[in-house]
Amino acid sequence: NLDEIDFLIVENVGNLVCPAEFSVGENIKIMLLSTPEGADKPSKYPLMFHESAALIINKTDLLPYVDFDMDKAKRVSAAINPKLEMFEVSCKTSQGLELFFNWLARQINSFRATVK
16 A cells, blocks of 8 residues: 555666666656766766766765776766756765765655645
8 A cells, every 4th residue: 555655765776777768656766876886877878867866876985996986977967967966975884874864854855745
């Protein structure tokens, strides 16, 4: 019963094409990009970045060990979607998570206000 669900995450794993092209009933799309994947993903899959409300750049604790150009990833993402909210996070160290959680809470509260 969806009326009893307050918050639901639909994880679409695999490529970055299908999740951008099709709605599965979500209110917002959030793109998760891990630093080991490379900074080229925004230019390779622009539709996903265009359709997303937020970009989480995860595993920032690995930046000293991986070839990831943060400035390029953010610059290209912003060019594709100027309204894209971006969060640099590390789930290992918790860096940046509070900012993302606060943003997410605002999105949930905003949605709740429209359905009352």
